[in-house]
Amino acid sequence: MTKESLGHVELEWTCPFCNTRNRGRNKVCANCGAAQPKDVQFEQAAKDELVTDAEGLELAKAGPDIHCPFCGTRNPATAKKCSRCGGDLTEGERRESGQVLGAQQTGPVAQVACEYCGTKNPATNVKCTNCGSPLAKAPRPKPAAAPAAAAAPSRMSPVMLIVGGIILLVICGAIAFFVARGFQTETNVARVSDVTWRRSIVVLGLAPVERSAWADEIPGDADVGFCSERERERSPFPTDRSEEVCGTPYVEDEGTGFGELVQDCEYIVYDDYCEYTTIELMPIGTIDESGSDLNPFWPQTRLEQDQQLGERREVYQITFDVDGETVAYETTNASEFARFAPGSAWQVEINGFGDIVNIEPAR
Template identity: 30%
Template sequence: MAIREGCWDCPTCGTTRLLGRQLACAGCGNRRPEGIRFYLPDDAAEVTDAERLAEARAGADWICEHCGVSARATQPRCPGCGAERGSSPQQQTHEHRFGEPAEEAPRALAAAAPAKRRRGWKGPAAILAVIGGMVWYNGPVETTATVAGKEWSRAIEVQEYRTVQEEDWSVPHGGREKRSFRAVRDHRQVLDHYESRTRQVSERVQTGTRTYTCGQRDMGNGYFEDVTCTEPEYTTNYRTESYQEPVYRQEPIYDTKYAYEIERWLPDDTMWARGDAAKEPAWPAVRIGAREREGARIQRYVLRFKDDDGKTYEREVTPEQFARYRAGQPVTLRMKRGGNGGQVEIVEPDAKS
């Protein structure tokens, strides 16, 4: 497995990219302290020198329990204070698999790294700008106009109580049965037979294994060793398979159906009344005959507006609003900035901010 030399950053003077083999900072001369973090640059080359390989494979550095500086695994005494190793602890080792969340970068390196320059309309700022533009485009805008016209319409439905012929699976209350007969009420699927068919079937077959570099192990001494993993390799084979496909038929389900006559209130006519600002809204006159009654009532009120630029707008309003506004009266209209001018609402005087 390949071994690469990492780097460390001096926490005292901020010197960055010190080689992993260096036990002291080249900038300030301070010894590498306890808990230092090693990192592997993207351009780190594989170590091939025999002396460096032996240094890397000797084991993790140990941390002097007296002065806290780092010493090589092959050094029996601390290079800082000269004390024997004794029970001094080792530098921690770490293993990182590719694809896992990376550990936080060392502070000195992060501070020294130049900020990346944003290019083009990318990232959250561009998304926020687009959203802001859409909000602005669809946002409200107000304009002053006058009431240019008023129209109203009212209608009353006239219903007649008459005898009708109907069919159903039962006779409702008030119905008079005329006849009954057998009819198809539903269908069910019934297995009829099987037919021979063929189909292509795929199957994955293992053909071997492959070994690949899946991570790196911090050896605790300034060097990193590649971590290898193995995974099976597959190929897809196809074969023709015969099978029996079921074929179904739709079988009818019969039931008794009834023909009957019954009295129902049914729409017969609609009476309308229409007018404008010159005529107060009124319901149409309805003459009710025998076996007739009034049904649903419909009413619609529309105001038309014109602004200073000559643009016209229309709004369906409530009866109260229709009665409140007079021809020529100034009003404030609110609409979408990017709208087509037809979707407007009246800004009531008490709703203005």
């Protein structure tokens, strides 16, 4: 993001001794002649108007003013000696700069009434057009207050408390039931009554696939379809296909009695995002083998041109007879499966949900 300058606007400051508002370029109060103290800040005027006179532009760009270390008088940045007391400004303190004062003021100028004669004056005036008295700064309008949220009931009704309690008890009971059933186990002697296995291999073949990507990322041999222009990124620099977007202008204190009107800008970079079709290896089928013994094998494969073998999958199931009831156990480990000869005896630990959680050879 880059910062772009729109020009300079003159600020103002209020004399702490007589409460007179002064133009930013004034080093001393136009009413009482007091020098602007270094702790008196510059403020935005009622309306931000760009400075066009040569003197104002020169002052605005000169750099932060410097306060005399002897009498406190504000002097231009280029001054070597104080304009009031002649003191050396080498050890003088420069005004701070760069503070954001607020968004650009472009709305209609409000009216402010003179405290002495009651005449209404534009808020940009620093003195009354009728009697010449200093004018106070017009207050800025405050943002509208958000509507107050509706007050919550002071307490819940007895029926709601009872219903809530019942729901909480049901939830707690269900959780306790599932936990108890999961940890509740029983060990029995079981015999292997049946074994089955299944092995499969995915076959990959060349097939058309529809995808989408930025135009410069599409493979050269792809068939490009519909394209649309989209935002691809944001950049601080312009490109061939970019659009500048800027935020609300705001004023930064230059420490000179003037402010720089700036705005933060960046560029939206657009590019073509396209749908395309390409030929890729994709799953086109599966070949399987299965059996009911302890000798599993992989299916024989006969591949056509441009076909390849993909993922291999295997699953083994052992069925146990536990006191006349059957319980199944599955594994993907062929070595483990080979241990369960039909008719062999095992100690199986079964949880409350009927699942086998541990198997050991029968003693």
